[in-house]
Amino acid sequence: MRRRTLGTLVLLGFMSLAGVVFTQVMWLKRAQQYEHEQVALQQQQQQQLDKQFNDRVTIALTEVTERILSITKDPSDLFDAVKQERPNYFAVTINDTIHPYLLEALLEQEFKRRNINDDFEYGIYDCFTDSIVYGNYVSLSDSVRTDSARHSQLLKLDKDGHYFGVYFPRRTSSLWTPGREGTINWIYPAVVSFIMFAFFAYSMWVILRQKRLGEMKNDFIGNMTHELKTPISTIALSSEVLSDPEIIKEPERLRNYARIIHTENERLRQQVERVLQLATLDNGGSDLHMEALDIHELLEDTRNSFTVLLQERFGTSSMNLQATDHFVKGDRIHVGNILFNLVDNAVKYSKDKPVVEISTRNEHGNLLITVSDKGIGMRKEDLRNIFERFFRIHTGNVHDVKGFGLGLHYVAEMVRAHGGKVHVESTYGQGSTFTLVFPAIRKPENQKPDEERD
DSSP: OOHHHHHHHHHHHHHHHHHHHHHHHHHHHHHHHHHHHHHHHHHHHHHHHHHHHHHHHHHHHHHHHHHHHHHTTOOOOOTTOEEEEETTEEEEEOSSOOOHHHHHHHHHHHHHHTTOOOOEEEEEEETTTTEEEEEEEEOTTSOSOTTTSOOOOOOOOSOOSOEEEEEOTTOOOSSOOOOOOSHHHHHHHHHHHHHHHHHHHHHHHHHHHHHHHHHHHHHHHHHHHHHHHHHHHHHHHHHHHHTSGGGGGOHHHHHHHHHHHHHHHHHHHHHHHHHHHHHHHHTTOOOOOEEEEEHHHHHHHHHHHTHHHHHHTTOEEEEEEOOSOOEEEEEHHHHHHHHHHHHHHHHHTSOSSOEEEEEEEEETTEEEEEEEEOSOOOOHHHHTTTTSTTOOOOOTTOOOOOOOSOHHHHHHHHHHHTTOEEEEEEETTTEEEEEEEEEEEOOOTTOOOHHHHO
16 A cells, blocks of 8 residues: 555545544534423523412412401401512411411412412411421322321521421422533544544554554565575576586686585575464464473583684684573573574674674573673664564665565564563664573483583
8 A cells, every 4th residue: 555545544534533523513502402492491491380370379378367467356457468488488477376287278269279289387476485386288289198198397586575486398490490400422433533533543553563464574575585596596507617628627616616616506595494483473483392491501612603604704702701501491492593683683784793692691590691782772763673574674785685574573473472581782883682581490300411411
């Protein structure tokens, strides 16, 4: 996928997500606005109903007061006797005390006449005890048994005159106050939007990663083709020279071409081995034949395999083997390949004269193997990807560094398969240090001493 096409895809994806989120936000705002309008309308309607109810109750209580004055033959006129103290509590001022049964009968009769069917409770203020004497619970609709109804604590007013109170327990408020609405409406779209963004971000990450891996794989294929063609061409050319019958008259030239064929064949074998290592990792790793391995012995063998190459480049190698417990449990072939890859990188990525330092030590029951070089080193951004498959560091002016970008990936995977760890420290322009950490084991009893093995 081209970079421009990928950029267009990302832009379209973001625009689509932004459009979906914008549409959801607009829809939710309109829905919330409609809900607020409905709430306001319902509140207005409820206020009107409450006002009508309160007016009917006030008129009914005023009529009850006039009938009480008529019964007691009180000539005085009580002006504005009915007061609404609470949304569901009314207090009525009278000139003298009244019998509860009479008051209940008058209230029930007047409420029914005014079509007030809500249950109510009433109480009469007692001046002698300075308290409200509870009257009774009256159910006009017969929906509740009065003897089983729960009695309320009627409100006592701050006044000394005679009065009685009427309380409507089923009416909680004269103003309908809605709860907190709209919060739950935002949860579902927010969760869906978050999932969409997370899926989109993950998809972009996968696409970019696959694009990067595809580019690295293409580089690997091109590099591998070139690396395989070079020794094949050299071997073919040397074979043609050796097929000339006259070559037998020149023994030195014959040996030279034979050496070239041998060298290029070894080079070709190593390159094929690298590809086979990749196939091994793709198949989940081959079965490891675990045995006790003497790391010092393997390090000596690895160092000896680079003797000729170091001599050709006027390089040096040194070993500082301080580990007393230098045995680990592992597969000889794979552990040998791990050490070979590290030393090979140390030589390849060194400048004119490679300097390779190999050391071992024990720490916390582990065997630490360190391979250091004085080569070109690595930048910090390269260290994050150094163990990825097909990844190769751009070497700038160094054009003779060959490889497929598989060595360190193979090292990391195989070290992990052996229960170990690999660390790298590097300074650009000064060199790199790779450290392998393996669990150390005791020296097997049937293992020959070092002097006998030598």
